[in-house]
Amino acid sequence: xxxxxxxxxxxxxxxxxxxxxxxxxxxxxxxxxxxxxxxxxxxxxxxxxxxxxxxxxxxxxxxxxxxxxxxxxxxxxxxxxxxxxxxxxxxxxxxxxxxxxxxxxxxxxxxxx
Numbered sequence: 001x002x003x004x005x006x007x008x009x010x011x012x013x014x015x016x017x018x019x020x021x022x023x024x025x026x027x028x029x030x031x032x033x034x035x036x037x038x039x040x041x042x043x044x045x046x047x048x049x050x051x052x053x054x055x056x057x058x059x060x061x062x063x064x065x066x067x068x069x070x071x072x073x074x075x076x077x078x079x080x081x082x083x084x085x086x087x088x089x090x091x092x093x094x095x096x097x098x099x100x101x102x103x104x105x106x107x108x109x110x111x112x113x
Contacts, residue, residue: 008100013039015094016050023087024070024079032074041073042066051102052095055088063088 017035020042025033045066046054058066063084071078 012052012095012100016042016055016091019090019094020070020087023083023090027077027079028070028074029076037073038070041069044069044073051100052092052097053100053102055091056097058088 014035017038020038021028021030021033021035024038042050045062046058063081067078067081067084070084
């Protein structure tokens, strides 16, 4: 029997946090960028129930806000937009849209970089 999406959420969140931690350092201090801390930043912009589909549909303003929030949260310079896009791409490579049973809105999915 397949696991329900709620059963996989901790695994997705771990991968999300790891991907962001790897890509935003530097300028975010690597020793501070734990998977949980990185998830806290992503949740502040994308919402607590973030999914791969939600990550795939982040718009330019949200990506900019996410970069700024990382800088504010960790008290350092903001990572570049390129770093944020790489973290999103890495997350989606590990957990593609639909892997939690969710669907992206047609026409809103990010193009692979």
